[in-house]
Amino acid sequence: MSRSTRIMMSVIYWAFVVYVFVPLILMIMMGFKDSKFIGFPIKSWTFDWYLAVFSDTEVLTVFGYSTAIALLSTVVSLFVGTWIAVLLADRKFFGRAVMFGLMVLPALVPGIISAIAFRIYARVLGIEPGMFAIIWSHAVHNVPFVCLVVMARLSTLPKSQREAAQDLGADPLVTFVRITLPYLRPALIGASVFCMLLSFDDFVRSFFLGGYQPTLPVLIFAKLRSGMSPEINAISTVVLILTAFLGIWAERSMRRMKKET
Template identity: 30%
Template sequence: MRILSWFYLALIFGFIFLPVVVLVLFSFQDSRLPIPPFDGPTLKWYVNVIGDRDLMAALANSLIVSLISAAVALTLGFLAAQGLSRIHLPGSVAMRGLMIAPMTVSYLIIALGLLNVFNSIGIRPSLWTTGIGHVVINLPLCFAIIFAAMGDHQKNAERAARDLGASDMHVMFLVTAPMLMPALLAAYFLSVTFSWDEFIIAYLLTRFDVTLPVEIWSMLRSGLSPATNAIGSLVFLVSVALLFLLEFTVFRKQKT
């Protein structure tokens, strides 16, 4: 059983890592095609990619859109969770359902819906419209994560603070938000990740200023190139570095 387990583990990890290994390895390829035989290593494609103005502009756009849209989604989601958990309103269940609904709809459909509306009222595609779309997909996620993290001890602490004379704002910033910090961070980072990596909404709702996935997509049109490997590897390494940083700082603290 043990040997069989390790064998399966090796096989499936091989499958899972195969494309990543090939991606990173051939980003160091010397010739113009990222296919075997490997004839590197060279860093010229990285130099090439970092010097590419369009690509770097797209990267900056992606950062801006993801950081801001995630912040908006987090704020809206936090407020809504706060309102819906505190007191039972008429129609609470329906409101919760409505908030969660976009999660079950394909991004393509959300993008097409927004495109229809923006077209008909004459709003041109831009990073703003993309940001709006990204808030739509991340709001349910933020709401669900934060709502699930709000428990009874939360409510008791808030009530105690209010009884002791704290204002609503004080309760929210000094009691609720710190108690929910792990959930808030998780919701924010997940939202940033989803927005950062999102393709179809950004593809349909941007035109001249594009995000990174859309720019990479247009690189693919001109065929295989180690430059695509280089930008892909770069993004991967940065994400993994961030992931490990979070794992060993924020989420490590939360457990102790």
């Protein structure tokens, strides 16, 4: 590659970085604006919006609610996803391809269709809109992500380790708990952070399956529709910092896992 193309490529890369970061940076800046109206220019700065957010019981309640949903749905996804991954990982059985296809299905259905399909199904099963319905839809939606990550990790587990454990008299359950599970640890940590973020950030399913209590993205959405104030920026910034850090941490631990093998 010639020098000029190399320079051009790096300019494109950095331009893309700017495109990706600038909206978020502007959004963060706006949270410090000392005025009720969102918009440039910013003449004076303040921390008041953050103080308002941290003393706003509604926002804090919603934050706790979203966190609880994220944690509980992640537990379900981890359990089911790992189970399916173990089934699919090293066995060849009739219908394996069909099973794989069905496993990834929730990840491929476009958001709005997934949301209303869950809405209808919840009605059929008699589940009222609310916390349980949201947890359930998030759990189902996140299973494929757990499963794919765990399958990738399982594919690098030497079969001999499990065989050795079985030769020494361990039954399949003990083998799983003492050999497979410790090996899966980094994958499970990565997958659980990933699931929590997907759940915490999810809007469309929470919107259609939620009752009167909104989740954080639904609350931000409602506030944006009823009129903007820098308070929304402060909330969003807190969410942004939390999710970005968790995401990076999980991504790093998963990439390290890939390198190990």
